[in-house]
Amino acid sequence: MNALAATSRNFKQAAKLLGLDSKLEKSLLIPFREIKVECTIPKDDGTLASYVGFRVQHDNARGPMKGGIRYHHEVDPDEVNALAQLMTWKTAVANIPYGGAKGGIGCSPGELSISELERLTRVFTQKIHDLIGIHTDVPAPDMGTNSQTMAWILDEYSKFHGYSPAVVTGKPVDLGGSLGRDAATGRGVLFATEALLAEHGKSIAGQRFVIQGFGNVGSWAAQLITEAGGKVIAISDVTGAVKNSNGLDIPKLMKHSAENRGIKGFDGGDAIDPRSLLTEECDVLIPAALGGVINKDNANDIKAKYIIEAANHPTDPEADEILSKKGVLILPDILANSGGVTVSYFEWVQNIQGFMWDEEKVNSELRTYMQRGFRDVKEMCRSHHCDLRMGAFTLGVNRVARATVLRGWES
Known part of the structure; x- marks a missing residue:
């Protein structure tokens, strides 16, 4: 199932849970x-x-x-x-x-x-x-x-x-970009993961993480998770994959990646087949690369207890069903990786006001938004007796539907 079909399917399922009028549903799509x-x-x-x-x-x-x-x-x-x-x-x-x-x-x-x-x-x-x-x-x-x-x-x-x-966000700071923007998506992943784990009486510290992707999002997530006491045991990028059961030295890996344009050849762990990364034994799996990487062909072999979708649409609907039956909790992309667009909003606000925030304020506000988003999604889960993905979709679709109706969409 391609990304558009999968996304539309999730939307339609949310629209059904919300009982949206069919004409409004079509208009929103x-x-x-x-x-x-x-x-x-x-x-x-x-x-x-x-x-x-x-x-x-x-x-x-x-x-x-x-x-x-x-x-x-x-x-x-x-x-x-x-x-x-x-x-x-x-x-x-x-x-x-x-x-x-x-x-x-x-x-x-x-x-x-x-x-x-x-x-x-x-x-x-x-x-x-x-x-x-x-x-x-x-x-x-x-x-x-x-x-x-x-x-x-x-x-x-x-x-x-x-x-x-x-007119754009994610600019250089010298041209009005926001402090903290580079790390924003990865930091948002950290805050979202903290919220999910806390719901189950756990914290980042002591958990074993596997991260697919070592670009901007994956590298920042790995660095921040390590600083919070988590153990990143395996990482992959387009050049290869590396594993160290005792935890990878992330600063050293970042230096190696910058100097060699990829993690291939890193001597701080064992090289593994990138295709096996998603099925490595771990507590938390973070796909932070391309979409559609978790599918019906590998979902049964995934051993993680939690999946944090740092990439856009990394999990196919068929895999969703398989993982749900296995009891794997998935924090969906539209919540998990929203840190980037949230700090983009902060940047836009700063540009319009002509007033720059310090990085501490940016990070503090981001934590507030991510925690509030998680609470709002959980509330929708309780209201509609659904999983986290449908909780997030019903929350988002409902807010857009309400705004559409209030603006007079039939007029």
Whole structure:
């Protein structure tokens, strides 16, 4: 089942639990706007190359649409649609005044030079600048993009609309980015995990963690979990996987990864098959890479007691059912990885106010939002007698549905 089908299935199940009117249900599912543009740039060697860019603006009932822009060779309309829809429910679960959007360009960023990436970003911005904006649609970094990408978008957008730092989040701090933004998604994963474990009388300290993915989210989660007393026993990235039952030295692994562009060859543990990582014996499994990695083929072999979805849509619905029967508790992506968009909201607020917060305030507010989100999801679980995923979906869908009706959707 692809990401769009799976996300729509979860939405429809939540709509059924909420008893939504069928016309309202259909209205909430259909994106507000879908954008597809051609981006042709001169390469460094003088040849021309064309790429397809997408932006799906899913819903704006609760505020400006919000979502990342990813550069990846597998970007396609279905994936962008699914991620835009997930952002709508995610921002509602976090209870921040945004809707949902997502964008991307079908390219392999590792094969492009810095100057080619800049040209591609600027052409993409030229094609969509009149459809994004501070109170319309606010992009952010995602897979294959970073704060530099956002700086280019900000600069190109400002050529048309005047200097507008709030048009993107995840910017460099020197251009109005927020302190604490780099670590935000990983720190949010930590706070969400703490909340789930506390519900069962446990803490981070003493738990064994396995993390799939060692990019921004996975590396920050590993570092913060280790600092909180957790033991990260296995990690993988695109180059390989490493395991140490006594706990990996995360600072040393981060240094190795930075110097060697991946964790392959790290001497602080044993190399293992990356495909076996998800089924390693552990207490908490954190998929922090691509979607759809937990499926019906490997769900039966997963030994973790808890799964924290740091990636977007890492678990297929079929795997959900298998894991639920096994008693595995899954903290869904639209809650678990909402730390990034929450601090993006803080950044947007700071830009609009023209007043910068210190990092301690950012982290303190993030903890408050993540803990409140968990409590709100648990309340929906109790009200609708459902698991955490449906608790999160019913919470998000209900908030968007209420805003839609209050604004007069039939008028």
